[in-house]
Amino acid sequence: MARATTTAATPGPVPELAARPHPRPWVRAAGLVAVVLLGAWLGLLVVGNVRVPVGPMNTTMTLRPSLTGGTKINVSPLGALELQSHHAPVRLDVNVDQLDPDRAQALVDHPERLSGLQQEVAHDVEQGTLDLAVRSCAAVVVGATALGLAVYRRPRPALGAGGLALTLLVTSGGTAYATWNPDSVLEPRFSGLLSSAPSLVGNARSIVTEFDVYQQELARLVTNVTKLYDVTSTLPAYQPDPSTIRVLHVSDIHLNPASWKIIGSLVRQYQVNVIVDSGDTMDHGTAAENGFLDPIEDLGAPYVWVRGNHDSLATQKYLQGLKNVTVLDDGKAKTVAGLRFAGIGDPQYTPDRDKKPGADASEELAGARLASALRDQTAAGTPADVAIAHEPSAAREVDGTVPLALAGHLHHEDMEVMKYGTRLRTEGSTGGSGLRAVEGKHPDPIQASILYFDRGTRRLQAWDQIELGGLGLTTAEVSRHLPKENQPGATPSPTPSPTAR
Template sequence: MTISKKSELLTSILLAMTGAVLLVSLFGYMRFNIDALQFRVTVQFNEKGYTEVEIPPLGTVRAHTHTAPLLVSVRLENIDLQLIQRLLSDTTERNEVVEQSKTVLQQVAVIFVIKLIGLAMLGGALGVFLTRKGNLKKYIIGSLTGSITAGVLLAAAYLTYDISAFRNPQYTGVLRVAPWMVGLAQETFGKIETVGENLEIIAKNLNLLYERLDNLQPLGETTDEFKILHVSDLHNNPAGMDFVLRVADLFGADMIIDTGDISDFGTPLEALLLEQLNHIDIPYFFIPGNHDAPAIIDRMNQIPNVTVVNGLVEKNGLLFYGVPDPSSADNTVIPSDLSIIPRLTQQVVNRIDQIAPGVDIALLHNDKMARALAGHVPVILFGHNHRMAITQQEGSILVNAGTSGAAGLRGLQTTQIPYSVVLLHFRPDENGQNRLVAADAISVSNLEQGFTLDRRRFDIGE
């Protein structure tokens, strides 16, 4: 073979490899479903061998899993929430789906590899075509070169693949500040059922204690009394949500006010927790927190008896003014910049002061904004900092429900963070206007020591 022919052959091989890389990079993807989840997997040439899992809008988890210069990306594109809800409630069906998923993944892997090799073969022929001197033999050589290139790289990725690399992954996006999510399901979800059962027992015992407390310090309840259960910062804890609904039922609450952070990252998947709210038959006022993204707010707006409060709302003769956290307008979970709090607070104060005959209850998520409203509204309900407290300042009663979900699923991994709610008692005064007369701070410090109930009365002074 002459030097010119060798050079021409080498050029054809290089062009074939380039064509294979180009076509695989452009079209090397595939969509597939595993029951309620739809994924998109892609393969691209990269300096190092990485596998990344993208979960919009949370971010990406990436690990150096293999030596071949390929980037394998798996992106969660769609979720069938109704199907997931059914699977979570049916253990037998869930186990069947897990077994079926293994078969589906094997089939998808085989089909995807065949597609990639086919693309590489076509790309190899395309690379030869670019020389404009192609003939059948050269096209065959180009196709073989492309397929061999893809086959060798895929084989190298398979043979060197190390799934344990995800024990020390790289995070981007929101996941960068929450790496605990990777092992959360394994470490935590098994505890939810036990926690929920214990909280049910505690809720019933609370009711007994509540009756005894009434015997000691009777409020003289009448049919005119209006009871509001104030909750906040559930953070995706199903046990906490169950506890809230049971307490509302056992104590005969007339409505529930939730001052935000019902979710952790505001994703559609987290909206599954909200399905429990479909069963409530009393009004539920919700003020979005910094963890509640538009997807959560949209879902809350679709639930009967739930009102997402943003501005002035009237109920049972009381005027409520709700102020969503500014961060709830987008998909970030970062609290608002402290430097803008004074300006935002002043805007809220100006609006409230212009409302006649006057706002009875202000509903906020941010604790700093709430405290700045003291003196402008008789009762101010808020959360955010996970510290339950009932205080009086400048003639206002400030109520922080703490965290009704014990800081969320993360709270299931510790007994240091209490579950907390506050039951508010309103009664008509001599003018027929409902006023806050008592607040019961209910706190479950941990499941072994039980709970505390602390009543503050405002109709007889300290």
């Protein structure tokens, strides 16, 4: 039987599956670089930051890709300042999250610690930078490796992406270290509300280089204050007795933390019954400054205050919440330590120190309102003993309605008896003009006064004018003054009449 056979057809050639063209090397390299950069950036964005306490502040430090490098310090909501600290493809971002109340209070309570603040901040920044470097290395490696694994789906190129990311970061860090410019802090660039900072605090270079000396001198001035009471024992003509009401008049502190130590020392040495502050306790009136006011509660005497042109309504509200503080604003008299004080807040709020149109007129209108309130209280049988306004131009409007008016604003002391018999006492700056004391060629002195009142008549009997030397000076002077009517053989002058005008 013949056997049938079948022959299978031989298949033709199979087309190549790998017919797709391989990408060129430069395309592969560009893709790898893109994966590395994107993965590293995502890693830094997710986990590449550290929270670091720097001095009295809590901050967050982060590295960010950048074409110009440098350091950016964000102080929300005031704005930011930028430093040309280094040239590298990474920028250091420092966000000031908040002011730690305990550490800030410690600086207020011990201003002498400001002299060591530079070393403390440098140490904090160094530790934070080391922590940030370690965390950033881990972040870029993990980010680049994870993205490389998602793109290439193979471990070898993914690990290559992570290694390349680490190499780029280390190289960038080395470049930043090699180009580090510590003097960049002397030439910052401000933005936002901080853009006015150079005009507010003066030349940054002069303040940075002289502030350490300035703080040391202020601390030494506190020691000089302890000698003041001995000096007054040699002053003739008027000897206050235990019944005398002693008023400490201060003004224009302008955020100088050393002022609280000086005021506290004067309160103890002169056995002060009440402190009168005629305004400009702050410098910009922002809520961030409010913690500066807390030591007022522990000065050892009641505190009577009126708003200055550098004090905001927010400042006033904060003070109203402190114990032992009496805020005067509507002209109504309040009795503190046996004296009736009436005052009005400054109508101008000018933290930028601009001279706005109508400023003089508004001051006079405020003074006129205060004078009207004083006349009403006199007619009601409850006259005020002392009127307080920040601007002397406002205080002049009360002439004839009260025996004594107190003011500040001018940063130098003055005393005059006005046309209708009211004595106007203008205080100097108890803060030595604040930070601006280091700007000028001649330092501004720290000034305050002790006013002595007879408890029975509630009239001014004498005053001690106190002056401490400013930057570079460690002098302390006290001079006693008596009104003409209190000098031996003088005839007392008549009480100012509210109807004299």
